Amino acid sequence: MTAGVDLGAPRTQAIRSDEDVVRVRQLVRTVAVAAKLSLVDQTKLVTAASELARNTLVYGGGGTVEVSTVQNDRRRGVRIVFADSGPGIADLELALTDGYTTGGGLGLGLSGARRLVDEFDIRTGVGEGTTITVTKWSR
Template sequence: MSAAGDVEAAAVQAISGDEDVVRVRQLVRTAAVAAKLSLVDQTKLVTAASELARNTLVYGGGGKAEVSHLDNGARRGIRIVFSDSGPGIPDVELALTDGYTSGGGLGLGLSGARRLVDEFELETAVGVGTTVSVTKWAR
């Protein structure tokens, strides 16, 4: 069993257009409410999901988001895994810097999303794709 304890089957949302970013937000909000996250934590997680879903769409050329419920015995949580088969991130350090953007954005997507969650993992390979996993635990 993983360190996270029980992991309940994931709900999957494909991300291939603007409207899917809205769907990811709705899916994550429903899950966060079910996991009894506080209102502020729900808001933080949905905001992080919105940033990451848009990254998947804009930089990754589309992909998917998988939302799963965690239970480590003491606490419940939500994990969201965003994956794409896009160009990958050549310089992860740089991509995680506040204000850095390779597109037309504010450069707060990755770095901001990382601050809004409890756990953040990024795996990327140039030419292969990027996977970002975020977890938020109920307090």
């Protein structure tokens, strides 16, 4: 697991519709500003969250997101957990390849989101749903 202590209660948001993806962006922005991430890091994190929330909706059939502020011995950061109980990802390596898509998109959601964050953890299995945890640390 990734290191760091939770600060305060995590904030959650259900992902059931397009509008919820917008709400996830707004929630992540609020927490990222409070955690004093730089503007560029806020932008990267919100963009990554937007990609992952859309994946949760489109491929996972909806799910939940949990956003929290974390702290390690040196830095503060924001951690986001996306969870769905959808079909899961059969070939993870392929799914993380730039340009690969099963949904008619650009195939940049998963691979691009991984590049935009500092830590990226994915747990998935066929029929077991998918849980993705990302963390962005302040500089």
